[in-house]
Amino acid sequence: MLPRCAFSVCHVFVLVLCLSSAEDFDWTKNDHSSFYYGTFPAGFSWGAGSSAYQTEGAWDKDGKGLSIWDVFSHKKGKIQRNETGDSSCEGYHKVKDDVSLMKELKLNHYRFSISWPRLIPTGIKSDHINEKGIQYYDELINHLLENQITPIVTLYHWDLPQVLQEKYGGWQNISMVNHFNEYANLCFERFGNRVKYWITFNNPWSVAVEGYETGEHAPGLKLRGTGAYRAAHHIIKAHAKVWHSYDTQWRGKQKGLVGISLSGDWGEPVDISNQKDIEAAERYVQFYVGWFATPIFHGDYPQVMKDFIGRKSVQQGLGTSRLPSFSPQEKSYIKGTCDFLGIGHFTTRYITQKNNPSGRSSSSNYFTDRDLAELVDPRWPDPGSEWLYSVPWGFRRLLNFVKTQYGNPMVYVTENGVSEKMLCTELCDDWRIQYYKDYINEMMKAIKDGVNVKGYTAWSLLDKFEWDEGYSERFGLYYVDFRNKNKPRYPKASVQFYKRIISANGFPSQREVENWRRKAVETCSSSNQLLAAARRKSKEHAEMPKVWPVHDEV
Ligand code: NOJ
Numbered sequence: 001m002l003p004r005c006a007f008s009v010c011h012v013f014v015l016v017l018c019l020s021s022a023e024d025f026d027w028t029k030n031d032h033s034s035f036y037y038g039t040f041p042a043g044f045s046w047g048a049g050s051s052a053y054q055t056e057g058a059w060d061k062d063g064k065g066l067s068i069w070d071v072f073s074h075k076k077g078k079i080q081r082n083e084t085g086d087s088s089c090e091g092y093h094k095v096k097d098d099v100s101l102m103k104e105l106k107l108n109h110y111r112f113s114i115s116w117p118r119l120i121p122t123g124i125k126s127d128h129i130n131e132k133g134i135q136y137y138d139e140l141i142n143h144l145l146e147n148q149i150t151p152i153v154t155l156y157h158w159d160l161p162q163v164l165q166e167k168y169g170g171w172q173n174i175s176m177v178n179h180f181n182e183y184a185n186l187c188f189e190r191f192g193n194r195v196k197y198w199i200t201f202n203n204p205w206s207v208a209v210e211g212y213e214t215g216e217h218a219p220g221l222k223l224r225g226t227g228a229y230r231a232a233h234h235i236i237k238a239h240a241k242v243w244h245s246y247d248t249q250w251r252g253k254q255k256g257l258v259g260i261s262l263s264g265d266w267g268e269p270v271d272i273s274n275q276k277d278i279e280a281a282e283r284y285v286q287f288y289v290g291w292f293a294t295p296i297f298h299g300d301y302p303q304v305m306k307d308f309i310g311r312k313s314v315q316q317g318l319g320t321s322r323l324p325s326f327s328p329q330e331k332s333y334i335k336g337t338c339d340f341l342g343i344g345h346f347t348t349r350y351i352t353q354k355n356n357p358s359g360r361s362s363s364s365n366y367f368t369d370r371d372l373a374e375l376v377d378p379r380w381p382d383p384g385s386e387w388l389y390s391v392p393w394g395f396r397r398l399l400n401f402v403k404t405q406y407g408n409p410m411v412y413v414t415e416n417g418v419s420e421k422m423l424c425t426e427l428c429d430d431w432r433i434q435y436y437k438d439y440i441n442e443m444m445k446a447i448k449d450g451v452n453v454k455g456y457t458a459w460s461l462l463d464k465f466e467w468d469e470g471y472s473e474r475f476g477l478y479y480v481d482f483r484n485k486n487k488p489r490y491p492k493a494s495v496q497f498y499k500r501i502i503s504a505n506g507f508p509s510q511r512e513v514e515n516w517r518r519k520a521v522e523t524c525s526s527s528n529q530l531l532a533a534a535r536r537k538s539k540e541h542a543e544m545p546k547v548w549p550v551h552d553e554v
Contacts, residue, residue, distance in 0.1 A: 035438075036445050037513075039506035045150065045455030046502040047109035048102065048477060049415060051157035051202065053085050054464040056115065057487075058092035062132035065121025067159035068170065068211075072218035083470030089462050089480050090487045092136060099143045101461065101478055101489060106502050109150040111414060111457045112140070113157035113202065116183050123161030125182040134190055141194050152412070152457070153191070154199040154261065155184050155242070158207055158218070158467075165219050171207065171231035172223070177238040184242040188250045196256035198246065199342050199414065200239040203263040204292055208232040213366050216468050224365040226322050229309070233324040236295050236334060243337035260296065261342030261414040264289035266394030266401075267351040270375060276353035280372040283308070284351045285401060287370050289343075297406040299335030300326060309369050312358040322364070340454070343402065344415030347387065348394030350375040383431040384419030385466075385473050390431075392438035399446035399453065408452050413443065417459035419466070419473040427479055427531060428524040432494040433517055440501060458498055462489060479531065484538055490531050496520035 053069045060070075073084040091098060102110055116123060118133035144151050160170050168175050184200070201207070210217035212227030221227055239260050246258045267284030269277035286294070286302040294302045301323060309323040326334065352375060356368035380389035395416070402411060418435040420426075440456065447453050463476035471482050477498060478489040500516040507513050 035507070035510075036441055036448070037507050037509055038444065039504070039508070040444060040447065042505075044453075044505060045108040045412075046505075047107050047111055047150075047152065047455060047457040048105065048461040049111035049152075049457045049459050050091070050461050050464065051113040051154065052115035052118070053088075053157065053159040054460075054466070055089040055091040055112075055462060056118075057085065057087035057090045059084075059086045061092065062136070063121060063130040064115065064133060065117035065123070065130075066162040067115065067117045068162055068165050068218035069159050071162050071165075072220055075220075078220065079468055080470035080472050083465070085465040087485075087487070088465045089489075091462075094487075095136075095140050095143055097489070098461070099140075099147055099149065101491075102144075102149055103147050104491075105477070105495060105499050107149055108502075109152050109197075109455060109457070110144055110461070111152040111154065111199075113154035113159075114187060115159050116156065117159065117161040119186060120161065120183055121163075123164040123179055123183070125179070125186060129186065137191060141191055145194060150197065151195050152197040152199065152414075152455075153187070153195050154202045155187060156180070156200065156207075157202040158211075160219075170219055171212065171234050172221075172227065174234055174237070176234055177241055180238040181241045181245055185245055185249070188246060188254065192250055192254040192256060196254070197340075197412075198256060198258045199261045200242050200258065201235055202261045202342075202414070203344055204232060204235045204239075204260070205263055205288060207235065209366055224363055225369075228366045229323050232291060236292060237330070239296065240334040240337045243339075244333070257339035259338055259340040259342050259412070260292065261344055262289050262292050263344035263346075263415065264398060265346070266348040266391070266398040267374075268348060268394065268397070270350045270352040274353075277351065280353040280370075281351040283370055284349065284372055284374070285398070287366070289398075289402070290405070293341065293402070293406055295326065295331075295334050296338050297335070297409070299331035308371065312364050312369055315358045316364060322369075338409065340410040340412055341402065341406065342412050342414035343399070344459070345395055345398055345413070346416065346418070346459075347389050348391035348397075350377065381431065381434075383435075384475075385469070388418060390418060390435050390438070392435075392442045395439050396442040396446045396449070399443065399451045400449055403446075403449070403451045408450070411451065411453045412455045412457065413453060414457050415459035416443075416456065417475050419475045427490055427492045427527045428521050429492045429494050430517075430521060432477075432492065433497045433520060436494060436498060436501070437507075437513070437517075441507065444506060481531065481534065484534070488534065490527050491524070492527075493520040493524035496523055 073079050076082055114137055119130055121128055121130055141151050164170055164179060208228040208231040211219055212221045212223050212231040215222040243258045267281040269281040271277045283304050286304050290302040305323060310321040313321045352373050354371060354373040356371055358364045376389055380391055382389045416439055418432050443453060443456060458477060460475045462478050463474040463480040466473040477492060477495045479492055481488050497516055497520040
């Protein structure tokens with residue numbers, strides 16, 4: 001998710017841009033609006049995803065410890081309408097139901113995350129291991145496997161144990177590396193006989209920038225100019241350590257893979273004949289994906305980050321760069337610690353060069369360090385989240401960037417999808433069908449370009465807690481009625497459509513794809529009626545629990 005300070009830049013600079021400016025890249029010689037009919041390689045893996053804090057609920061059940069998100073969301077004013085993930089989708093109690101939804105979709109894999117404080121309540125392994133937490137994930141993993149669904153498991157999707165934040169300052173502190181490694185080893189020990197795909201961190205960009213620089217996310221720190229770089233530095237080291245642990249201690253018997261999931265928007269130069277814009281756009285992507293991927297694939301931060309942050313630090317009168325550095329030993333230890341790369345992608349920005357002078361008096365931060373401005377084309381559809389414009393061609397470009405920059409690694413798309421506003425209770429989500437159709441098609445073109453994409457994860461299986469936006473943005477293929485304490489799920493039209501893509505392993509022909517769409521929209525009207533009837537019933541019986549916040553607009 002983009003921070004709000006970026007929105008304002010976008011809005012100030014909104015431009016009507018000539019889309020043809022994007023047409024000269026080698027790998028998009030064909031018209032980027034054209035649709036490609038064909039199938040994905042055999043064995044391509046189709047999935048959907050979720051994360052622990054966003055869906056599990058049961059925040060204080062069965063011995064779970066507090067996470068930074070439990071504490072952050074209970075503070076007034078941090079989350080829209082002061083909502084929390086306390087019960088969320090009640091996923092903790094609905095393993096069987098949710099696996100049936102996955103079966104209905106015919107998913108090949110399900111991506112979920114483990115809550116660190118559910119397994120180790122304080123985060124420190126020697127303190128206590130919560131066997132009930134282990135049991136929950138055992139049940140989920142077993143149930144998935146019984147249904148031929150491969151688990152892809154993320155170890156860290158943002159819910160750091162609160163004790164580690166309070167005691168050490170969380171990711172600001174190097175001691176997290178060992179604590180995280182112990183937790184990861186516990187997961188390998190208990191689940192590694194069945195889990196073969198591990199993701200160390202989900203979207204560390206967001207952890208670093210939104211958690212420790214802007215403070216929009218837990219733990220809510222605003223350590224401008226240094227907090228994000230320091231958090232990222234420790235996260236990269238923690239990732240590398242866990243990869244090495246797996247490699248030396250577990251890989252031999254378990255034969256799994258360990259990767260990381262990076263999120264990134266694509267950045268397209270506003271004027272592709274202007275060298276400064278081209279460089280600014282490249283900087284945008286390097287400060288996003290490259291910040292983490294370059295050390296992991298090449299051993300050090302992108303040169304452009306070292307140059308820009310170093311120069312600005314000198315101008316501020318600092319003795320050393322605000323971007324920490326790796327020792328030669330660390331560089332070789334970190335380099336090559338990725339068996340597959342997870343990519344989370346939602347949207348694109350136009351980028352232009354913009355100098356942010358830095359002096360002793362000015363406050364430099366991650367955003368100003370980049371010397372660029374983000375712009376959007378007002379014609380881009382933006383059905384849900386304020387930051388999420390649908391720009392499918394950017395996806396193909398990002399995937400090609402990954403291929404050329406990092407030596408064509410094995411890629412799993414770990415997140416891609418679109419939201420709608422809470423106000424919208426419409427299950428006939430035609431715009432989501434359009435989004436998936438176009439983005440998945442651009443991914444297919446990227447595979448034709450030679451990008452080594454092995455799987456795709458629709459984000460997300462269910463509507464869920466959307467961090468600082470609370471429940472106001474719905475990303476789910478399945479609608480969740482949060483007003484009902486049982487949190488019933490209803491299929492949106494996109495379920496039918498995605499299911500057909502999975503069954504056909506692609507897009508067979510225009511006629512068929514149009515047919516799918518028509519049928520999907522037809523069937524969803526009956527789901528709409530079910531939902532409406534359930535709502536009427538729940539109103540009649542006034543069954544809203546008193547503790548549940550009232551969402552008037554639903
Ligand atoms: C990326 C995050 O990993 C995920 O948790 C979130 O739901 C999506 N962005 C959408 O904002």
